[in-house]
Every structure is written in C-alpha cells, then in structure tokens.
Amino acid sequence: MTKSSNNGIHVSVAGDAMSASVTLSSDFNADTSPAHVVRAALEERGVCITSQVVQRIEELVAAWQEDPETTIKRDVAVGEPPKHGRDGRIVFEERFAELERRFIRPADDEADVVHVGEEGPDETDAPEGDDEEEHKAVNFYEQSALLTVEEGDRIATIVEPDAGVDGVNVNGKMLACRDGKPFKLNHDASIDVGPDGAVIALQPGMLTEDGGRLRIVNELFIRDYVDFSTGNIDFRGDVSINKGIRDGFRVAVVGNLSVNGLVEAASIVVDGDAELRRGMAGREKGDFDVSGNLHAHYLDSVTGRTGKDLLVDRELVNSQVRIGGKLIAPNATIFGGAIAVAGEGEVKVLGSASSGAIISIGCIPAIDEVMQEATEIRSKVEEHFETAQEKHDTYKRLAAKLTAAQAEELTELVFNLSAASDRLKKLDSRMEMLNSLVAAISSVDLLVQGVINAKTELHVRGRTFRFRTDVKGPVRIRLTETGQPVLEDVTSGQMTPITQYATEQGVEDEPLRAAG
Amino acid sequence: MKILLVDDSRTMRNIQKSVLAQLGYSEIEEACDGQDALSKAGAYNPDLLLVDWNMPNMDGLTFVKKYRTSDKATPIIMVTTESERSRVIEAIKAGVNNYVVKPFTPDLLAQRIEETLAKAA
Numbered sequence: 001m002t003k004s005s006n007n008g009i010h011v012s013v014a015g016d017a018m019s020a021s022v023t024l025s026s027d028f029n030a031d032t033s034p035a036h037v038v039r040a041a042l043e044e045r046g047v048c049i050t051s052q053v054v055q056r057i058e059e060l061v062a063a064w065q066e067d068p069e070t071t072i073k074r075d076v077a078v079g080e081p082p083k084h085g086r087d088g089r090i091v092f093e094e095r096f097a098e099l100e101r102r103f104i105r106p107a108d109d110e111a112d113v114v115h116v117g118e119e120g121p122d123e124t125d126a127p128e129g130d131d132e133e134e135h136k137a138v139n140f141y142e143q144s145a146l147l148t149v150e151e152g153d154r155i156a157t158i159v160e161p162d163a164g165v166d167g168v169n170v171n172g173k174m175l176a177c178r179d180g181k182p183f184k185l186n187h188d189a190s191i192d193v194g195p196d197g198a199v200i201a202l203q204p205g206m207l208t209e210d211g212g213r214l215r216i217v218n219e220l221f222i223r224d225y226v227d228f229s230t231g232n233i234d235f236r237g238d239v240s241i242n243k244g245i246r247d248g249f250r251v252a253v254v255g256n257l258s259v260n261g262l263v264e265a266a267s268i269v270v271d272g273d274a275e276l277r278r279g280m281a282g283r284e285k286g287d288f289d290v291s292g293n294l295h296a297h298y299l300d301s302v303t304g305r306t307g308k309d310l311l312v313d314r315e316l317v318n319s320q321v322r323i324g325g326k327l328i329a330p331n332a333t334i335f336g337g338a339i340a341v342a343g344e345g346e347v348k349v350l351g352s353a354s355s356g357a358i359i360s361i362g363c364i365p366a367i368d369e370v371m372q373e374a375t376e377i378r379s380k381v382e383e384h385f386e387t388a389q390e391k392h393d394t395y396k397r398l399a400a401k402l403t404a405a406q407a408e409e410l411t412e413l414v415f416n417l418s419a420a421s422d423r424l425k426k427l428d429s430r431m432e433m434l435n436s437l438v439a440a441i442s443s444v445d446l447l448v449q450g451v452i453n454a455k456t457e458l459h460v461r462g463r464t465f466r467f468r469t470d471v472k473g474p475v476r477i478r479l480t481e482t483g484q485p486v487l488e489d490v491t492s493g494q495m496t497p498i499t500q501y502a503t504e505q506g507v508e509d510e511p512l513r514a515a516g
Numbered sequence: 517m518k519i520l521l522v523d524d525s526r527t528m529r530n531i532q533k534s535v536l537a538q539l540g541y542s543e544i545e546e547a548c549d550g551q552d553a554l555s556k557a558g559a560y561n562p563d564l565l566l567v568d569w570n571m572p573n574m575d576g577l578t579f580v581k582k583y584r585t586s587d588k589a590t591p592i593i594m595v596t597t598e599s600e601r602s603r604v605i606e607a608i609k610a611g612v613n614n615y616v617v618k619p620f621t622p623d624l625l626a627q628r629i630e631e632t633l634a635k636a637a
Contacts, residue, residue, distance in 0.1 A: 395619070402619070404570060407617075407618040407619050408525060408619070410619035411528070411620055412528075412531065414621050414622070415531045415534070415621075418622050418623075
C-alpha cells in the first residue's frame with residue numbers, strides 16, 4: 001500500500017491497486033471546493049475517476065463537513081477482479097454420481113478462483129431431510145452397488161466451459177480473465193457422446209471407469225461375496241463371482257454364471273450356463289432357474305430347473321430338481337427330494353439306507369406341468385359334466401311335464417353338456433398327442449453305477465415303482481420295445497422286469513400274488 | 517346365407533348361433549320378439565328364420581302370419597316349447613316350414629336346419 005498526505009488529506013492505494021481510500025482529518029482545509037481537492041489528490045495517484053468514485057467522494061466530503069473535527073476514512077475506489085470462466089465438466093446421472101469425483105480435475109487454486117455464473121452456497125437452499133423419505137423402509141438387498149446400464153441409457157451430460165469476464169483495477173488497468181477449458185471424455189466404442197453433450201450407453205452392461213476411461217463391460221467380476229456390499233445382481237452379460245452368494249440375495253444373469261464359493265439360500269436365474277464350483281446349500285429356501293447347463297459340486301435342499309443338462313459331482317440331496325436335458329452324476333449320490341429328468345442319466349447311488357429318492361425319468365418337466373394342469377382342468381370339467389348330466393336326467397324323466405322355462409333350461413343343459421363333451425374330447429386328444437411327443441423326445445435310460453437303495457421311487461411313463469430291496473449296479477433302467485420298464489445288468493446284458501425288485505403303485509405285487 | 521333369429525331368450529339365441537356357426541353360417545341377425553322381427557325382416561331380407569312361439573309384445577305365430585303376407589317363400593323353423601299336435605298344425609297352417617320342440621339337442625336343431633334349407637333350395 002502506498003500513501004500520500006497533504007494538508008489533512010491522505011490517499012492510500014492498495015498494493016494490488018484493487019482499492020483506494022481517502023482520509024480527511026481536522027487539518028483538512030478546502031473552503032471553496034473540498035470535493036475538487038479530493039479528486040485532484042486521487043488523480044495525482046493515478047486513480048481513475050469514475051462516476052462511482054465521484055459519488056463516493058461527495059459522500060466522504062459531506063460526512064467530513066458534518067463533523068470537521070473528526071478524522072474520516074473511506075474507500076472511494078474499488079477495482080473489479082477478473083472472473084475466470086469455469087472449465088467444462090461432466091455431470092453424471094444421479095445413479096452414477098459416484099463416478100463423478102473420478103472425473104473432476106484437481107485444482108490447487110480452486111479456492112481463490114472466482115468462476116463465472118457460480119453462486120456461493122446458500123444456507124437457505126441447503127437440502128433438508130425429508131421426514132417421509134428418511135423413514136421409508138429400505139430394501140438393502142435391492143441396493144445394488146453395480147452401475148448397470150441398458151442400451152440407450154443416458155449416463156451423463158458434458159457441460160460446456162464458460163467464457164471469462166475481464167476485470168479492472170482502480171487505476172483503470174484491465175485485468176485479463178481466463179476462459180474455461182473444454183472437458184474431453186475419454187471413452188471407448190461402448191459409449192457415445194452426442195452433439196448436445198449427452199453421454200449415451202451403446203450397449204448393456206456395467207459402467208466402469210478405468211484409468212480415466214469410461215466404458216461399458218459385458219463381463220462382471222465380483223471379487224468377494226454377493227452380499228450387502230453388492231446388493232442383488234441383475235446383469236446382462238457373464239458374471240463371475242470370486243466367493244459365494246449369501247442368504248437371501250438374487251443373482252439374475254443374461255449370460256453365463258460362475259461362482260467359486262458356496263451359494264447359500266439364494267436365488268439364481270441364468271439364461272446361459274451356470275457353474276457352482278463349491279455347490280449350493282439352499283436350506284429349502286434356495287432356488288435356481290438355469291436355461292442352459294448347470295454344473296454344481298453338490299446341491300442340497302434346493303428347488304430348481306435346468307433347460308439343459310445337470311452335472312453334479314458329489315451329492316444331490318433333498319432337492320426338487322427338474323432337468324430338461326441329461327443328468328450326469330456318475331460319482332454322485334441322490335437321496336431325498338424329487339428329481340425329474342428328460343434325457344438320459346447316470347448316477348452312482350440312488351437313495352440311501354435311511355431315505356429313498358424319488359426319480360422321474362423320461363419326462364419333460366415343462367410338458368409335465370401342462371399335462372398336470374390339463375388333468376386338473378379335465379377333472380373339474382368332468383365334475384361339472386356329471387352335475388349337469390344328473391340334472392339333465394332328472395328333467396328328461398319329467399319331459400312330458402316340463403314348463404316352458406324348464407324346457408329351455410334343459411335345452412341349455414344339453415347344449416352345455418355337448419360343448420363340454422367336445423372340449424373333453426379335444427383335451428384328451430391333445431393330451432394323447434403330448435404323451436406321444438414326450439415319448440418321442442424324452443429318453444428312459446438311467447445308468448446306476450453303484451446301488452439303487454430300497455425305498456427309491458421311480459416314475460416312468462405315468463407308472464410308479466417303489467423298490468423293495470437294494471439293487472446292486474451297474475444297472476440300467478430302460479424300457480423294452482413293448483414299453484415295459486426293465487433293469488439291464490450292464491455287465492451281462494441280462495434284462496429283468498423292474499417288478500422283480502420294485503412294487504408298482506396301484507398294481508398288486510406280482511411276486512406276492514404268485515406266492516399267495 | 518342370412519339368418520334371422522327371433523327369440524326373447526338371449527341364451528336360446530346364443531345356442532342357435534353356436535349351432536349355426538358349426539354349420540358354417542355366420543351372417544346372423546337377432547330379434548327379441550315378433551314386433552322387433554317385423555321391423556328388421558324387411559331391411560335384412562333373411563334366407564331363413566328361426567322363430568320362438570311365446571314372446572312378449574308379439575308372439576311367434578302372429579309374426580309368422582304377418583310375415584307370410586309379404587313373403588311366402590323364405591323358410592321358417594318354429595323353435596318352441598309348444599309340443600301339442602294341434603299347436604304344430606296351427607303353426608304349419610300359418611306358414612311354418614319346420615318345427616323343433618324345446619328341449620332340443622344341438623344335433624337335432626342342426627339336422628332340422630339342414631333339411632329345411634335343402635327342401636327350400
């Protein structure tokens with residue numbers, strides 16, 4: 001700061017020339033034109049006299065004239081600092097906001113820089129907690145930590161930089177501003193930046209930032225467990241989980257899934273193949289729906305379906321599983337639960353000493369479901385049919401004495417009976433067609449390498465057999481040309497009717513009958 | 517083939533429509549009594565009429581008599597609960613071509629429709 005003093009007037013200019021002040025003391029004596037004297041003193045110091053400066057000089061002089069015995073000091077000139085333009089930047093959509101900090105450039109002098117169009121924080125605008133929002137129940141399972149996107153999703157917007165505004169000091173010297181720099185997004189071909197700055201996903205997958213590069217990957221690798229740290233997984237692509245899947249979580253994958261660790265009572269939906277390297281312990285709550293092949297070390301107390309083959313290394317225990325393809329488990333034991341397999345099968349042991357196994361072979365689970373539904377519908381239609389038939393018969397007996405209304409009701413009954421009968425015929429014909437289809441595309445061929453334990457229940461082509469004794473393998477369960485289920489000794493090729501070891505449900509036991 | 521169904525019971529008309537559909541006839545107009553039928557028959561110009569006897573406003577027999585004053589050729593089947601011989605004769609005299617007594621089976625109605633149309637052809 002520089003000062004000058006003369007006859008009770010002191011002019012002081014700040015070192016950066018951004019302000020100039022004038023002090024008038026009791027010694028100041030300018031009877032005719034004090035304002036003129038002050039102005040001259042400022043001009044002498046190089047201060048540019050603007051209309052604002054003139055007004056402040058007048059205010060200073062008026063104050064001094066009111067009380068000339070008191071020393072008065074006032075800033076009479078203030079410079080305008082330059083306003084630098086704000087750099088261009090990327091503003092992510094709310095759900096991707098966590099990525100934003102990775103794209104903000106460090107700026108050491110950020111605090112000292114004034115940006116164009118930037119307002120300071122306004123206390124009154126600070127977001128206040130919304131009571132209703134705060135108390136809303138949160139499903140932490142659904143709080144996925146993965147930044148998944150669909151094709152066409154808007155990820156972010158690139159904001160253009162602002163131009164700066166020059167400043168000026170009290171001497172009238174222009175202070176040059178700096179314009180903001182444009183933001184350039186480093187991205188790969190999975191992302192597009194439109195002319196309006198819209199950052200758009202060009203493919204589904206997981207949004208990721210790697211070394212400052214934004215991209216969408218269609219393979220997801222989870223380093224740890226699927227748990228509260230990840231939330232449920234719903235991913236269009238392949239997913240690889242380094243550890244396991246915790247209780248209650250859901251993993252839905254449009255692609256293949258591999259899990260290195262244990263899958264607990266979780267839910268798995270996979271469009272492709274799945275590999276559960278340590279297996280799945282569902283505790284009767286876990287379930288899976290795998291459209292392709294499923295390879296599991298073991299499955300315990302789970303419910304599920306595979307569209308293609310099921311490969312089990314060790315055990316398939318207390319589980320309800322429908323297999324659309326083959327059952328490949330040459331070293332595995334199956335006990336408890338119920339297994340339905342459409343294609344061929346190979347297992348080591350069926351049932352255990354304490355508990356049997358229910359196994360259906362040569363059935364197509366999806367068709368079986370339809371057939372079961374059709375059978376239920378048929379039985380309901382038949383019930384209605386019988387009721388209507390009884391009413392019809394009663395009316396018929398009274399035919400001569402029927403009123404007009406009863407005659408019309410009987411006509412309606414006859415019509416409904418006829419329609420129901422037609423429908424039943426159609427249903428029967430379609431069920432027969434489906435049965436033929438199942439027979440044509442499914443396979444009754446189950447190779448048991450070790451033993452079939454007693455209590456094992458076998459369902460084949462609508463018939464149920466319960467084993468009375470253990471059968472030592474290797475044996476193959478298959479059908480003869482006439483459709484009779486037999487056990488074929490794999491070593492000798494000898495075939496024995498299955499009824500020799502098992503009792504057919506609903507049919508009198510032949511050996512017992514023979515003995516009796 | 518255009519067919520006019522005249523019956524005050526929607527259920528009966530639906531049953532008749534269903535039987536006609538199975539026979540391959542789908543161009544069907546409906547009337548809920550004799551008066552309604554008279555107002556529709558002129559413009560619709562049916563090729564066959566199925567007429568109930570007992571209906572409100574105008575019964576089937578009255579309708580047939582009035583209809584026959586202007587159209588003596590289009591076949592009419594009376595579908596009714598009136599089964600007494602005298603009633604049947606009365607209907608035939610009024611100009612009815614065939615007669616179906618309720619209750620009827622879908623097969624019987626189909627058979628009567630086909631034989632009536634065959635005779636009219």
